[in-house]
Amino acid sequence: MTNRKLAAVLFADIVGYTALMQSDESLALSTLEKFKQELDRQIPANQGEIIQFYGDGCLCVFNSSVDAMTAAKKLQLAFQKAPVVPVRIGLNVGDLVFRDGNVFGDAVNIASRVESLGISGSVLLSSTLRDQIKNQPQFEVTSLGKFDFKNVSLPLEVFALSNEGIAVPKKNAIKGKLKTVSPKKTKWQIPALLAAVLAIAALFWFETDDHAIPTASVQPSIAVLPFRDMSPNKDQEYFGDGIAEEILNTLAQLEAIKVAGRTSSFSFKGKEPTIAAIGEALHVNHVLEGSVRKQDDKIRVTAQLIKVADGFHVWSDKYDRDFDDIFKIQDELAQSIGEVLLTKLAPEQRLKLTTKTAPKSAAYDLFMKAKHIHKNIYNSSLNIADFLKSEQLFLQAIGLDSTDASVHAGLADLYDSFWVRIPEMDTLAKEKYLQLMEQESKLAIQLNPNLAYANQVRGYILRRTNQTDASFKHFLDGYKISPKNPESIIGLANLYLDMGLHEDALQFAEKTIQIDPLYRQGLTMQIYCNFYLGNLEETVNLCQSFLDIDHNNMTALEYLFRASFLLDDKKQALAAWEQMETIDANTTERLGLELEHALLQNDTAYIDIILAEENQNAKFNVYYYRGEKDQAETAFQLATEEYLSYADTEAIPQGNIYLDLLKNRRLQQYQTKAWFKQALNVEKKKYDYLFNKYPRADAILK
Numbered sequence: 289m290t291n292r293k294l295a296a297v298l299f300a301d302i303v304g305y306t307a308l309m310q311s312d313e314s315l316a317l318s319t320l321e322k323f324k325q326e327l328d329r330q331i332p333a334n335q336g337e338i339i340q341f342y343g344d345g346c347l348c349v350f351n352s353s354v355d356a357m358t359a360a361k362k363l364q365l366a367f368q369k370a371p372v373v374p375v376r377i378g379l380n381v382g383d384l385v386f387r388d389g390n391v392f393g394d395a396v397n398i399a400s401r402v403e404s405l406g407i408s409g410s411v412l413l414s415s416t417l418r419d420q421i422k423n424q425p426q427f428e429v430t431s432l433g434k435f436d437f438k439n440v441s442l443p444l445e446v447f448a449l450s451n452e453g454i455a456v457p458k459k460n461a462i463k464g465k466l467k468t469v470s471p472k473k474t475k476w477q478i479p480a481l482l483a484a485v486l487a488i489a490a491l492f493w494f495e496t497d498d499h500a501i502p503t504a505s506v507q508p509s510i511a512v513l514p515f516r517d518m519s520p521n522k523d524q525e526y527f528g529d530g531i532a533e534e535i536l537n538t539l540a541q542l543e544a545i546k547v548a549g550r551t552s553s554f555s556f557k558g559k560e561p562t563i564a565a566i567g568e569a570l571h572v573n574h575v576l577e578g579s580v581r582k583q584d585d586k587i588r589v590t591a592q593l594i595k596v597a598d599g600f601h602v603w604s605d606k607y608d609r610d611f612d613d614i615f616k617i618q619d620e621l622a623q624s625i626g627e628v629l630l631t632k633l634a635p636e637q638r639l640k641l642t643t644k645t646a647p648k649s650a651a652y653d654l655f656m657k658a659k660h661i662h663k664n665i666y667n668s669s670l671n672i673a674d675f676l677k678s679e680q681l682f683l684q685a686i687g688l689d690s691t692d693a694s695v696h697a698g699l700a701d702l703y704d705s706f707w708v709r710i711p712e713m714d715t716l717a718k719e720k721y722l723q724l725m726e727q728e729s730k731l732a733i734q735l736n737p738n739l740a741y742a743n744q745v746r747g748y749i750l751r752r753t754n755q756t757d758a759s760f761k762h763f764l765d766g767y768k769i770s771p772k773n774p775e776s777i778i779g780l781a782n783l784y785l786d787m788g789l790h791e792d793a794l795q796f797a798e799k800t801i802q803i804d805p806l807y808r809q810g811l812t813m814q815i816y817c818n819f820y821l822g823n824l825e826e827t828v829n830l831c832q833s834f835l836d837i838d839h840n841n842m843t844a845l846e847y848l849f850r851a852s853f854l855l856d857d858k859k860q861a862l863a864a865w866e867q868m869e870t871i872d873a874n875t876t877e878r879l880g881l882e883l884e885h886a887l888l889q890n891d892t893a894y895i896d897i898i899l900a901e902e903n904q905n906a907k908f909n910v911y912y913y914r915g916e917k918d919q920a921e922t923a924f925q926l927a928t929e930e931y932l933s934y935a936d937t938e939a940i941p942q943g944n945i946y947l948d949l950l951k952n953r954r955l956q957q958y959q960t961k962a963w964f965k966q967a968l969n970v971e972k973k974k975y976d977y978l979f980n981k982y983p984r985a986d987a988i989l990k
Contacts, residue, residue: 297381335355513578575596789975790817
């Protein structure tokens with residue numbers, strides 16, 4: 289049932305909850321418990337309704353703006369009492385659509401934007417709501433000024449409740465979901481003459497706050513959410529993920545249906561977003577959700593197909609099976625549900641639907657558990673015990689069925705994740721796991737050369753040892769086998785970035801985002817490519833967009849710092865630095881950003897140490913930042929001549945830095961200098977060789 293009415297919207301969320309959960313889980317959970325208790329107490333007491341809890345946030349509505357403000361004020365005063373809960377609150381009023389327990393409308397979107405400007409202990413409100421309570425003397429409000437919000441056409445004035453005990457943000461320190469404005473004054477980029485800094489993002493967290501109803505597209509489109517584990521023992525999460533993946537892979541075979549990628553669909557795992565929010569975030573018009581429940585030797589799987597536009601359940605069903613062959617059940621359910629979806633969405637494609645033959649269930653059961661621990665636990669915890677547990681399960685699976693290529697590929701993939709974290713000085717361990725990776729990945733290809741996953745893993749391992757041609761072949765084979773899988777494309781992007789073919793790498797990255805809008809490796813690859821191509825303003829925009837959905841992503845913060853420094857945006861650079869330090873005090877040292885930070889802070893003692901050393905690149909950075917042009921040119925010329933003294937122009941190139949030099953804004957003034965032309969020519973020869981040897985991204989992706 290749908291109805292529309294004028295109502296006040298209250299958004300509240302816990303400031304810094306993600307970082308708190310990482311540092312002290314028990315404190316985070318107790319903080320969340322108090323947050324929910326106070327909302328459960330105050331919202332109904334002030335004639336409001338809690339629409340939805342979502343992670344560390346909550347959406348509420350009120351028929352009266354006065355009631356909404358009263359609740360917000362009481363909540364913040366309660367949150368300030370020990371144990372303190374750091375909450376920010378945003379309010380707005382407007383025309384809302386109520387449908388099936390969900391709320392939609394621009395008023396919701398604006399309320400979340402207003403809330404994003406807040407700090408712990410603050411209550412912010414839109415000018416629309418302020419006009420409704422301006423004659424209420426119990427509310428003291430202060431204007432913070434007008435702001436240009438993302439996805440809001442006109443600037444909006446925002447007010448802060450300023451009663452005693454309520455925090456008010458300082459106007460010059462406000463930040464939130466605002467439109468990015470490119471700096472008018474730009475400076476040049478630090479040189480990347482001798483090397484490019486590459487990183488892989490490790491963590492991704494999605495939190496949506498836009499609740500507008502998406503416009504339906506002509507083509508049927510769907511997001512397949514991970515099936516929730518409703519079992520009493522909570523031990524079937526991997527099975528629920530597996531069912532969703534099988535259905536996703538089954539539907540991805542077909543041209544008639546657009547299928548949101550796994551990363552995007554699975555980003556909602558453990559959260560409670562509305563169907564409308566999922567549809568808007570992933571640009572789909574249908575959502576499939578479900579659950580698994582195992583009890584004794586029985587398993588029940590439920591599934592429901594929901595239309596995003598109106599929340600209507602197009603279809604739902606349940607499947608009861610014995611648990612003696614669960615992975616045969618998985619394929620059976622994928623086929624069955626796939627047929628139903630095609631009947632509803634694209635009946636002409638039904639005959640093209642096929643699923644793979646189920647492997648031996650016991651070995652595959654172990655494989656799925658091992659891979660789940662690797663991807664979802666070890667890659668986050670980096671705990672050796674989790675690595676060993678995953679390894680043991682992979683080895684047990686191989687013991688049951690040594691002919692399954694996916695198990696060997698999974699084990700090689702696990703060893704690769706472990707290998708990159710072994711310190712360089714531990715040469716014995718490095719060599720040991722490199723040999724294991726080589727052995728398992730090669731065996732996986734021998735067993736099944738047509739398995740996309742095996743080709744992806746083999747490509748990465750060959751890349752580790754600079755076997756570029758062989759690596760390219762496997763990445764390309766993986767893409768041809770599974771062209772709708774972003775994992776098949778991002779390997780090519782990494783390889784082309786290694787070679788210095790940045791424009792091609794960027795095209796590959798953009799393709800992964802078309803397939804999977806929240807695919808974190810594609811998002812970070814876009815950041816890398818734009819940074820090394822000198823697109824600094826775009827780098828800042830990409831980093832800020834990534835941080836909107838993953839507040840503590842270290843790669844986005846690192847490159848936000850780097851690009852902001854080069855754009856002479858000291859405030860933004862230092863804010864990014866401080867956030868990195870808050871998350872991990874050792875990270876900034878590992879990233880080698882101390883000199884840039886010292887220059888921003890005018891740390892003369894550190895800078896003097898740098899100038900006393902023989903690192904000409906570092907000296908160039910100091911002199912250029914200080915505006916000492918003659919000294920900067922001398923230092924960079926010395927660095928270039930040192931490079932030219934050992935630059936090997938005869939060897940077959942594995943990579944080049946031609947675009948890094950050519951697109952580097954700081955270096956453009958030197959392009960008429962003979963010594964710089966010589967360096968460009970050396971790198972251009974390498975670039976031309978690689979450019980002509982490997983096909984263009986658009987030719988591969990067409």
